[in-house]
Structure formats: structure tokens, C-alpha cells
Amino acid sequence: MATKPGKAVLISEARANAHFPFLDLRAQFAPIRSETLAAVEAVLESQHFILGPEVERFESEMATFVNCKHAIGCASGSDALLLALMALDVMPGDDVITTPFTFVATAGAIARLGARPVFVDIDPETYNLDVQKLARTITRKTRAVIPVHLFGLPADMSALKKIAEEHNLPIIEDAAQAIGARYGDRLVGTIGNVGCFSFFPSKNLGGAGDGGLLTTNDPQLAQRLRLLRIHGSSKKYHYDVIGVNSRLDALQAAILRVKLRHLDEWTEARRRNASRYQRLLRNAGLTEYISTPIEPPGTGHVYNQFVIRAAQRDELREHLKNEGIPTEIYYPSPLHLQPAFAYLGYRRGDFPESEKASAEVLALPIYPELTEEQQVAVVQAIAGFYSN
Secondary structure (H helix, E strand, O other): OOOOOOOOOOOOOOOOOOOOOOOOHHHHHHHHHHHHHHHHHHHHHHOOOEOOHHHHHHHHHHHHHHOOOEEEEEOOHHHHHHHHHHHOOOOOOOEEEEOOOOOHHHHHHHHHOOOEEEEOOEOOOOOOEOHHHOHHHOOOOEEEEOOEOHHHOOOOHHHHHHHHHHOOOOEEEEOOOOOOOEEOOEEOOOOOOEEEEEOOOOOOOOOOOOOEEEEEOOHHHHHHHHHHOEOOEEEOOEEOOOOOEOOOEHHHHHHHHHHHOOHHHHHHHHHHHHHHHHHHHHHOOHHHOEEOOOOOOOEEOOOOOEEEEEOOHHHHHHHHHHOOOOOEOOOOOOHHHOHHHHHHOOOOOOOHHHHHHHHHEEEEOOOOOOOHHHHHHHHHHHHHHHHO
């Protein structure tokens, strides 16, 4: 007989009505305020705002952090995906395989080049592209594969890489949510041909605006990426190829350099919070009603999001809202059912695991500064829903 939901976690008589944010960037900023402002002031004093020494230092530090040979800053994670496809000569009419259960930028970058996003359904436990379904999707028109390390959990890169190499296909890692995530003895972004990162403020390493990065161990690919991000120009007013304007600015690089020094401790805090959630939810008997994230052997999850699944997701979310508990849904509709991709001809039922996940996933607060008391409040509120 299952433990009555909520019994083991009701360690306080206080209601769960805690009213705290889903992500508290102010709490992150407070302890690094002085060093962040000093870094910003140094850039303002230099009056060097686009690329330049500050960006180069950040690129070097990021290359060291992920342990790759080349890191190239750009304007956003979305642009990183676009630049990677451009550098690999993806052309109109080409097919690029990815997952429909991801942020729109992944498939959007493919479509912007006139190529065709080809979707493969997800593994229901990891939410990442189901590699077992990949091979049957590859055709003569397939030009590349973009796995997404969703929510901070690495995709099954060994199996994916084996299939990609058999078909001579480059791999672009969408690591926007997974900086610092480990697969075996390597970090994501260094396993495929090129890795793409986002520094959107909500990411584990977030800037004060948009920013992105590409990583690669291929010197020729790195050179091409650097060329493409500045209009295809190798020297002033000389253009070798048609590129885009996607330069990382020095202010973002300066802020990101400060935050990078704290990223490992923030990641460990996220992992501790995830472990605490697992324990609290299990002890409350709630894992009979909801499923929690997994971490396959040999991987290191960085928990950009802590996502549970519940059959009564919408009712649960409304209950949590009434109790003052913030949540988010990533993602309420898979891409193949979005109007923007209707031209691809997919229909409801084509990717059942992605569709089911969209109806059941619910993200709980997981940021590093989240307190144990706040996590207890979250679990108490969930227990209150199921006890009723």
C-alpha cells in the first residue's frame, strides 16, 4: 500500500504558500554584484564594445572549460545553430534531423536556410532524441543531425555518433540548456562536429541579454565560423562568403567571464537541489503519481530544468499556482504541431512520445539559490493535490 501523499514531508505546520519566483536572478546577482560591476566598468572605460580582447579572453576560457580547441562567440544560441548549419554547407532542399520536443530555435535554424527539419520522436524517459528511431529516418537528402541535450541531460551520443559516422553525417550538438553536462569523460559541445550554447539569462550560465557560443575541435570549421559571424569578412570591406552579423559584445563577455568562475558551484547546487527533490518526492509517496528526471549511467545532468510528469498536469499546475508555487511548461506543444511548421505535413500522432510529454511535463523551480524550505513547500503543495 502506497504511503499517503504528503505524510513524510509535512515537517512544518506552515502552508506551502511561499510565493517565491520560478527563477531568482536577483539572488544570483547579489553575491557577485561588485565583481560584475567592476567588469562592466572596465569595458565602459575601454570603449571597446564589439568582439575584441574581452570576447577573446572569454572564448579562451570557455574553450578551457569545455576542453575543446576552439570557442567562437556569437550573438545568441539561435544564431549559433544557424552558423553551425551554414558552416557545414547545409543548403535549401537538404534534410536535417532533429527532435520535435525542443525550443523552436532548433528547427527554426534549419528552416531559415531553406532546409527541411525532419523530426525523430523522443525517448520518454530522457526527453532526448530516440536514437533507436534515427537510422530509419536517414535518406540521401539528409545532411546533418542535431541532437538536443534537453533540460541539461546529455543525449545518447555514443549510439548517435555511431549511426552518424556510418552515414557520414556531421553532428551539431544543441547544448543550449546543458553547459557543463558530462557524457562519459567529455562535456557536451565537444562530442559532435560542433556544439552550440546559449547565454540567455535563464540558462545555467546566463548573460545580461542574448549571447551564444560555438565549440569545435576542427580548425577549418572554427575559421569558417569566425568568418560567417562577421558578414563573411576576413578583412575590412572584403567578403569571402555571405555571412551574418552575429557578434558577441564585450559587455556580455565581461559579465559571462565573472559568472563562469562560479558555474561549477552553481551546477553542484542545482544537482543537490535535484537530489533533494528526488528524496522528498519519494519519501512523500509521490513517485506513484508522478515521474521524476533520470540520470543514465555515465552522464552528468546539470538540471537547467527539473521536470516531472503528471497525468493531471494542468490541474496540478493550477493547484500549485493557488498555493503560491511557480512552475513552467517546457514545452506545451511539440514543433510538428506548431503552425509555423505545418508546411512539413506532419500530423497529430506522428510523434506520440513528444505529444504525450507536452501534455504531461511540468518544471519545478531548481535554481542554485533555492532553499530547502522552499523545496519542502513545493513538495507539500504537490502532496496536497494528490491527498485530495
